[in-house]
Amino acid sequence: MQSSNLRLIQVFLAALILFVPFLGAVHLFDWDEINFAECAREMIVTKNYLRMQIDYQPFFEKPPLFIWLQVLSMKLFGINEFAARFPNALAGMVTFGFLFSAGRKLVNDSFGVLWVTLYAATWLPHFYFKTGIIDPVFNLFIFLAFYQVFCLRIQAAKWKHMLLAGLFLGLAVLTKGPVAILVSALSFGVYIVLNRGLNGYSWKHLLGIATVALLVTSVWFGVEWLQNGPTFIKEFLSYQAGLFSQNIADHEEPWYYHPIVLLIGCFPASVFLFQYSLRKRPVVSSEPALAWGQWMWILFWVVLILFSIVKTKIVHYSSLCYYPLTYLAARQIFRIMQNPPSVKAGVKALFIFLGTLWGIVLTALPLVGIYKDRLIPLIKDPFAVGNLQADVPWNYWECIPGIIYLLAIWLIGWTWKTRFSRSLTFLMILQVASIQYTMLHFVPKIEAYSQRAAIEFYEDKAGKDVYIDVVGFHSYAYLFYAKKMPVQNPGYYDREWLMHGHTDRPVYFVCKIQNADPYRKDPDLRELYEKNGFVFFTRNLSQ
Structure with a gap:
């Protein structure tokens, strides 16, 4: 017991080291990260903690729990990138602790450590705890609810598990809604x-879970209804239905989008799913572990199929699959380590293929920056061409980590047959180091290309008595980084008034280069400059 508790402490410390440092090293990314952070900022500004707002107008897309967590974080750390992402770093710590605790109860301490390590060594699951989006917290609550439902069947104290399942399910609804x-x-x-x-x-236990979940969600949905009527509830449910039936915000992808995202983004864990064989009984054969395995397969396929059917497809919509995927993969790895069968030839080939793909990406990124002048003539998208014109320094030495990654993947694949455990340890270290390096070194440079020119413009206008708006594209960045305060003049929300009316303060507009020509021809607008795919305009104070 003391050894297990010590390992649990070590797991928490490892998560702390992996997820908390450098959270604020790069600007928040448009849309989702800035969207939620801006909701939290406007809650603090208006002191209205019951209703979500964007640009001080009602925001119907999400319930408030994650926004409340960001508000608390911003109260502690200030309104900044670190505070916006800190709730997910905490979710990462809780997740790692839970994975270890559940793993040791299902099998033993070694399996708990393996599950945590594999989760940390897998690209997208690791990456998401360093973001400011809703999904890591939402996924954690859903997964905790599933685990409590699982415990409800196999353990005593059934009423405790029923209450906890209802509590976590209710919190999940308050985080992201009826999904x-x-x-x-x-x-x-x-x-x-x-x-x-x-x-x-x-x-009766299922009814109890539903009742507790309803009571938890009523903490906010009920109060919102009583205070403001059914408007928010109707608009919220309408938006949620639209995500399933319509292509929202140009995020329509083919049906196989999420399988590809999981296969590539969840490397190396995704590879081991193909190690499964219906003819071989797993070493992890205790009744609880087998029952939990069934739940994991169910959750994996329900999420994958559901979000492959819906019209709107975004990368993080399938992120709930990360939990069952890593568990099922860890079970196969555990089987190989305990009773070594040979790794299937197809699994080995897929491992080398996907690892090589990641290695090529890590190696090619610096080369794209170095040779961008040769690539620009081949690109048809004017905005992408403008992005690439950003002054981002690159050196040939930055290819070295990618080359090392490539060589290591091939070495690991070559030695699996004779030294699987040692090769696996090497793989976990390689993955965690590569993910951290990518986050700290490459992500800031990608952000410099994609949005920094616009964000620097917004930051320059922060605290000034001006209006700012974006035209021809959707963004929340100008609200957060210009620190926009509530506007008293209702004309602000009229685009025609902003562009051609008698405004009471200077007005600035930002658009993407491919949409700039009509605004360049507008006599009431004056172009300030163009930078990295963005064009900036102003209107002088009307007389």
Whole structure:
């Protein structure tokens, strides 16, 4: 027990070291990161903590729990990038602690450590805890609810697990909305079909979970209804339905989008799913572990199929798959380590292929920056061409980590057959180091290309008595980085008034280069300059 507790402390410390340092080293990315941070900032400015706002207008897309966490963080650390991302760093610490605790209860301490390590060594799961988007917290609550439902069947103190399952499900709804109920209901429906009945669950416990979840969500939804009527609820539900039935914000992708995202983005864990064989019984064969494995397969396929069907497809929509994917992969790795079968030839080939792909990307990024002048004539997108004109320094030595990664992947694949455990340890170290290096070195440079010119413009206008607006594209960055305060003149929300009316203060507009020509021809606008794909205009104070 003392050894397990010590390992749990070590897991928390490892998560702290991986996720907290350098959280504020790069600007928040448009849209989602800045969107939620701006909601939190406007809550603080207006002191209205019940309703979400963007540009001080009602924001109907999300419930408030994650925004509240960001507000608390901003109260501690100030309104900045670090504070906006800190709740997810905490979620990462809780996640790692939970994975270890669940893993050791299902199998043993070694399996708990393996599950945590694999999660940390997988690209997208690791990356998401260093962002300011909602999904890491939402996924954690959903997964905790699933685990409590699982415990409800196999453990005593059933009322405790029922209450906790309802609590976590309710918190998930308060974080992202009714998609939590949809995923849970579909998953339990599949469970019933596969097991030809409730299989150890009772309707009174399921009703209890639903009741507790309803009470938790009423903490905000009910108060919102009583205070402001049903408007928010109607608009919110309408938006959620639109995500499933329509292409929102040009995020329509083919049905195989999420399988590819998981296969490549969840390397190396995704590779080990293909090690499964229906003819071989896993070493992890205790009844709880096998039952939990069934739940993990159900959750994985429900999330993957559901978000492959919906019209709107964004990378993080399938991020709930990270939990079952890493567990199932860890189980296969554990089987190989405990009773070594040979790694399938197809698995080895896929590992080398995907690892090589990542190595090529890491090696090619500096080369793209160095040889961008040769690439620009081949690019048809004017905005991408403008982005590449940013002055971002690159050197040939920055290719070395990518080359090392490539060589290491091939070495690991070559030695798997005879030294699997040692090669696996080397792989975990390689992955964690590569992910950290990418976050600290490459992500700031990518941000410099994609948006920094615009953000520097907004920051220059912070605290000044001016209006700023974006035209021809969607953004939240001008609100957060210009530190926009509530506007008293209702004309501000009229684009025609801003462009051609008698404004009471100077007005600035930002657009992307491909949309600039109509504004360049407008006699009421004056172009200030063009930089890295953005064009900046102004209107002088009307007389």
